[in-house]
Amino acid sequence: MPAIELELAPKTKRPVGEPCCEPIALPTVDGAKAARLARLAKVLGDPTRLQLVDVLRSHAGEVCVCELQPLFDIKQSTLSEHLKKLRDAGVVGVERRGLWAYYYVNPESLEELSTWLS
């Protein structure tokens, strides 16, 4: 991931013989930010995880894993791994109470991506 720091070359092209275009580009996003945004997009890039985030988000409070489980026809371990990925990316948090784990969305975690997209 190179830093992008220049201005894009003009669109009028040189004749074929000459070197195509020495590039000059402009960034709104440097490498580090692109990496953060892509990491977030990647974790949302699975339908099950996206729907998990959606359910958690539309449900204002916390949701027990045992309530999430029946919404998806995947095994419990698979669901747990999806939740782990979301946790690792900071998209969701957990609170354990007794036997149960309650998940919730960290809304700030989605902000940077949401802002960049719009």
Add this chain to the structure above:
Amino acid sequence: MPAIELELAPKTKRPVGEPCCEPIALPTVDGAKAARLARLAKVLGDPTRLQLVDVLRSHAGEVCVCELQPLFDIKQSTLSEHLKKLRDAGVVGVERRGLWAYYYVNPESLEELSTWLS
């Protein structure tokens, strides 16, 4: 991807002996929409592609591939494959003029995801 169509169960849990919770859930996003959104997020889930979209977007018009190439230290074939994925997802379009290919972003393609995120 099962359809999610019910209401989430109340958060007060049953005593341990009983079956955990018969689930009732609520969707803002059905399976098909989740699949579309996830597909889009997935294609943005690579730092190079995300930065490509960013450069194309911040550049109002069309950008020649030869101008994109030097911004990334990847081989030409790799860049071409990234652009293909973006094309296949409908995120970008191309127009060929002579030897050159000019890429541009389809802003509508990002709308659904952007809306869902915010």
Add this chain to the structure above:
DNA sequence: GGGCTATATAGGCGGATGGCGATGTAACCT
């Protein structure tokens, strides 16, 4: 402690993904 429950982790497997070099295609020029 022993048995049961809810969730997490480990290990394995097949398929997808990202990178590369090599080759293909098509436009341009002489």
Add this chain to the structure above:
DNA sequence: AGGTTACATCGCCATCCGCCTATATAGCCC
């Protein structure tokens, strides 16, 4: 036609991903 350029596609390889089964962890109840 032959040579050159810009871009796309192919074939390969190493890694990653999502899924599973099996097992571990930890809280509750007797």
